[in-house]
Amino acid sequence: MNSFSIFNFQFSIIIVPLVIGYLLDLLFGDPRKLPHPIVAFGNIIAWCERHLNKGNHRKTKGCFIAIGLPLATLCTGGVLAWGSWLIHPAVYYIVASVFVFYGLANHSLIQEGGEVIRTLETQGLEAGRKRLSWIVGRDTSQLPPKKIYTAVLETMAENLSDGVVAPLFFYALGGFPAMMMYKMVNTLDSMLGYKDARYKDFGCCSAHLDDILNYIPARLTALLMALSGYRKGIFSFIRKYARQHASPNSGYPESAMAGILNCRFGGPNIYHGILVEKPYIGSNDRELSGRDYKRAARVNQTVCLVTVLLICTIYSII
Numbered sequence: 001m002n003s004f005s006i007f008n009f010q011f012s013i014i015i016v017p018l019v020i021g022y023l024l025d026l027l028f029g030d031p032r033k034l035p036h037p038i039v040a041f042g043n044i045i046a047w048c049e050r051h052l053n054k055g056n057h058r059k060t061k062g063c064f065i066a067i068g069l070p071l072a073t074l075c076t077g078g079v080l081a082w083g084s085w086l087i088h089p090a091v092y093y094i095v096a097s098v099f100v101f102y103g104l105a106n107h108s109l110i111q112e113g114g115e116v117i118r119t120l121e122t123q124g125l126e127a128g129r130k131r132l133s134w135i136v137g138r139d140t141s142q143l144p145p146k147k148i149y150t151a152v153l154e155t156m157a158e159n160l161s162d163g164v165v166a167p168l169f170f171y172a173l174g175g176f177p178a179m180m181m182y183k184m185v186n187t188l189d190s191m192l193g194y195k196d197a198r199y200k201d202f203g204c205c206s207a208h209l210d211d212i213l214n215y216i217p218a219r220l221t222a223l224l225m226a227l228s229g230y231r232k233g234i235f236s237f238i239r240k241y242a243r244q245h246a247s248p249n250s251g252y253p254e255s256a257m258a259g260i261l262n263c264r265f266g267g268p269n270i271y272h273g274i275l276v277e278k279p280y281i282g283s284n285d286r287e288l289s290g291r292d293y294k295r296a297a298r299v300n301q302t303v304c305l306v307t308v309l310l311i312c313t314i315y316s317i318i
Contacts, residue, residue, distance in 0.1 A: 013092070013096070013175070014171075014172070014175060014311070014315055015311070015312050015315055016093055016096075016097070017093055017096035017097040017099075017100050017175075017176065018100055018168075018171065018308060018311060018312070019308070019312070020093070020097035020100070020101075021096075021097045021098070021099070021100025021101040021103070021104060022100070022104065022304070022305075022308050024097070024100075024101040025100075025101055025104040025105075025106055025107045026106075026107060027107075028101075028107065029107030029108040029111055030102075030105065030107070030108040036102060037099070037102050037180065037183070038102070038183060038187060041069075041073075041183065041184050041187045042187055042191065044069065045065070045069070045187060045188055045191050045192065046191070048065045048069070049191070049192065049202065052064075052065065052202070053198070053199075053202040058201040058202045059201040059202070059204055059205070061202065062192065062201060062202035062203055062204060062205050062206065063204075063205035065188070065206075066185075066188055066192075066205035066206040066209050067205070067209070069184050069188065070181045070182075070184045070185050070188075070209075071181075073177075073180050073181045073183075073184040074174075074177050074178065074180070074181040075177075076177075077099070077175075077176060077177025077178075077180045077181065078177045080095060080177070081095070081096065081175060081176065081177055084096075095176075096175065096176050099176035099179065099180060100171065100176055100179065103167045103171065103176065103179040103180060103183055104163070104164060104167060104168070104304075105159065105163035105164060105167075106160075106163070106164045106300060106301070106304040109155075109156060109159050109160070109163055109164070109300065110156070110297045110300055110301070112134070112135050113135070113152045113153075113155065113156050113293060113296070113297070114293065114297070115131060116128060116131045116132045116135065116148065116152050117149070117152060117290050117293045119131040120132075120145060120148055120149075121290065125144075125145060125148075128145070128148050129141060129143055129148065132148050132151055132152065135152075135155055136151050136155055137271055137272075138151065138269040138270060138271050139269070139270035139271065139273075142270075146287060146288060147269075149288035149289070149292065149293070150263075150264075150265060150267075150288060152293060153257060153261065153263075153265070153288065153292060153293065153296050154254055154257070154265050156257070156293075156296050156297070156300060157225070157253040157254045157256065157257035157258075157296070158250050158253055158254055160221055160225070160253055160299075160300050160303060160304075161214065161217055161218045161221040161222075161249065161250075161252070161253045162186055162214065163186075164221075164300070164303065164304050164307070165217045165220055165221040165224070165303065165304075165307050166182060166186070166213070166214055166217035166218075166221075167179050167182055167183060168304075168307045168308065168311060169182075169216065169217045169220065169307075170182040170213075171311070172311045172314070172315075182213060185206070185209055185210050185213055186210055186213075186214075188203075188206035188209075188210070189203075189206050189207050189209075189210035191203075192206045192207070193206050193207035193210060194271075194272065196272050196274065211247070211248050211249060214249040215248070215249060217249075218249035218250070218252045218253060219249075219252050221252065221253045221256070221303065222238055222242065222252035222253050222255065222256040224302075224303045224306055224307065225253060225256035225257060225260065225299055225303055226238060226256050226259070226260070227306075228299050228302040228303055228306065229256075229260035229295070229298075229299045229302075231259065231260055231262065233259075234256070234259045234260065237255060237258075237259035237282070238252065238255045238256050238259060240255075241255040241258070241259075241281040241282065242254075242255045244279040244281065245266075245278070245279065245281065246278060246279075251281065254266075254281055255281050255282075257296060257299070258281045258282040259282070260295070260296075260299060261288075261292050261295060261296065262282075262284050262286075263282055263284055263285075263286055263288060263292065264280055264281065264282040264283060264284055264285045264286075265280070265281040265282060266278045266279055266280040266281045266282075267280055
């Protein structure tokens with residue numbers, strides 16, 4: 001196989017499913033009525049938690065599933081990719097495109113945030129609180145409107161890294177099997193990575209592994225956000241506030257979004273009945289509105305598109 005043929009092969013097996021999956025997500029978002037691999041991941045994790053998160057050696061058992069489930073996902077994805085290619089290249093492209101579609105969450109992330117804002121503005125505070133509780137882990141029962149806007153914007157920023165840039169980053173490294181492996185790690189963290197009595201030991205390894213895998217994507221996300229929504233002083237703002245966040249990664253996209261919108265994130269919130277004092281990101285404690293959501297949505301769309309184009313560009317020159 002000559003170098004041109006190798007280029008065409010590696011370009012097509014990565015880029016064709018990427019572009020198709022991106023367009024499907026752009027148009028449709030997560031199909032709520034169809035089977036979804038992330039739902040399957042959640043069911044597997046929940047089963048493991050019920051049967052293993054008890055008795056002695058909880059940290060060891062938690063490490064076992066934190067490493068074993070992602071490796072099993074990677075191997076299963078590899079077998080599926082190889083097997084579908086053997087059946088016919090067209091089958092591979094269909095399978096890979098569907099998994100990219102499932103692995104991306106940009107459309108749904110923007111849609112879910114918008115539904116919270118619309119519910120708040122059209123149905124009132126109680127309805128907005130309830131709708132917000134579907135997408136965040138904090139207690140929403142006492143949040144004022146301003147805190148609801150803040151929660152939506154923080155979630156859009158953080159999940160732009162976790163649900164868009166990071167999956168695409170791992171897709172670029174290892175195709176859809178690596179993308180799904182990352183999604184398993186991220187789902188483990190979202191379900192087990194808490195510091196309360198129930199999950200402190202069992203979810204410890206899952207939380208640390210998620211931090212490691214998100215180290216580069218979180219910083220890349222902040223960079224792309226800053227460039228797409230550039231405002232004078234944005235990079236200094238990110239450097240000032242990103243490391244004040246309790247998470248080693250979440251502070252980067254959140255500080256980028258707060259800097260773009262010239263607002264303040266963070267502050268105290270209740271998680272699972274525990275008051276958590278988060279440091280503030282930014283100093284402009286202004287009122288937020290639907291206009292801020294629309295600007296955040298444009299930033300998310302731009303970053304997603306630019307990340308896809310970067311992957312296409314890199315594969316066209318290597």
